[in-house]
Amino acid sequence: MQSAYGGRRTSMNIVVLVKQVPDTWAERKLKADDKTLDRASVDVVMNEIDEYAVEEALKLKEAAGGEASVTILTMGPDRAVETIRKALSMGADKAVHLSDEALAGSDAIQTSYAIAKVLDTLEYDLVICGSEATDSRMSVMAALLAERTGKPQLSGARKVTVDGGNVKIERQTDNGYDVVEAPLPAILSVVEKINEPRYPSFKGIMAAKSKPLTTLTTADAGIEADKVGLANAPSQVVEFSNKPPRQAGQIVKDEGDGGAKVADFLASQKII
């Protein structure tokens, strides 16, 4: 394969960003004290769209006849190892886990700084992430990383092809799709339409146990501690309130005029 760096290369390095998030169906709450998401009291899962990102990386590897390496990169507490193992059991080759108390409470800007620092220590041709995380829903990581690394951003991909030193995507739009192309290395985000993530196989689960997992602290990655963490976050949650409890519905007794009452109600809500 013709490399982005000019010479001939035998293998493509893909990094997939994976985030551990509270279960999509769990009730998510902010903590009263520091106004950050309560991650400890809920079940956690791999961010759903990240499964599609992992799947796409594995597909690209298969398309390259196996001549590629897929690295999972996760920033999160110790517990995030469960999610990393799942990505490895799907078929990724190795993982890097950035885990440090100092990172707790980091916002999107700080997270992109930390992840960009880790990316600097890795060799990569393609960074793939999901289009958004179900907890924070900022949908900006690909853009922030592209800016920080100076690499092209291809966002919202519903189809990806790598050809020589180029990557081409179909970017999902409201009315159809755009074809976007960029030289490698590049930062890519994918949408759910792109594929159907595989389930881990039992052999994959067993193999994942012995795959290389590197754990980095902020110091290991050259991250300056005063640039990350809740206390240094450029954005702050000033105030929040929980969702009001559901009100009891209004019950209308049908005394022959039920239809008219329903119509009145709909009209009062400006629905009809």
Add this chain to the structure above:
Amino acid sequence: MYFGLSDDALALREGLREVLSSACTPAVVRSAWDGDPCEPLWKTLGSFGLPGLLVPEDRGGLGLDELSFVAAVEEAGWHGVPGPLVETIVSAPLLDLPLDGSVRIAVARSSGPVPWAAVSTHVLDLRDEPALVDLSSVEVTAVPTVDRSRALGSISESPVGHAGASDRQLRDDHTTALALLELRATLGTAAFLLGLARRQLDLTVAYVKDRQQFGVPVGSFQAVKHPIANAVVDTEFAWPAVLRAAYSLSTNDPAAAMHVSMAKALASDAAYRMSRVCLQAHGAIGYTVEYDLHLFTKRTWALANDWDTAAEHRAAVARALLERTAS
């Protein structure tokens, strides 16, 4: 002797639970009630590696033992996996068929309709000379039954050639292999039953905590919670018997057959009792087809008598003990 689950068996169960949570929802079990063979689910089971669980690794299987088998099948029971899962797993080591989930093997042991035949691709016919029947070559008529997902089928007379009759393992001396198949199938059915029992328990505990009467959850009444607790004691006591029998099979214990009979007798009774208690604790809603409980209750009724009833297994245990005393 340690007959608990190994780390590998626990990882297998955990991994399977995650897969089945999304691949085998009650909606999927329901679709089997309409005669759907649930091919996507089986494909997923195939890619996970389940059909080849007991097949040696050099033939593309997982090469695991009976303890891993019961751990996986118990979990499958919790999810109510439709189709001949136990039969397919135990038949696979004897046959040279794909392990990718494209093959579903029912087993015929007695005259009359064959369980799962209406949704299977093959029947391993053990009624006289053992033979593998490719169901695409014979006519299968669905036979109505209580658990409709079980897809009983009667097979037309004189099938057009026993497709697998030339199969190496069936042609050669197969007595030992078939005896092992029967023991594994019986044990697997016991494990599946305990999974079904655990699912019914989970549904019921959730229900009786939620359903209020006289201003309190109905689960707070002794008349509700004591029968449930008793049923739990039965299932908890049956599970170690299943593990023991699995261990005995995996270590070629000469008493393995008796241990399997003990396990099936206890599991059949425990799961049946659990299904009765759960149905009662639910009140009338337990009888409705719209609610999920019956998917697991009716399968329990069917499997409690499948691969022989609790009474038959008790008799087998008695015979084995008497033989042992006589010798």
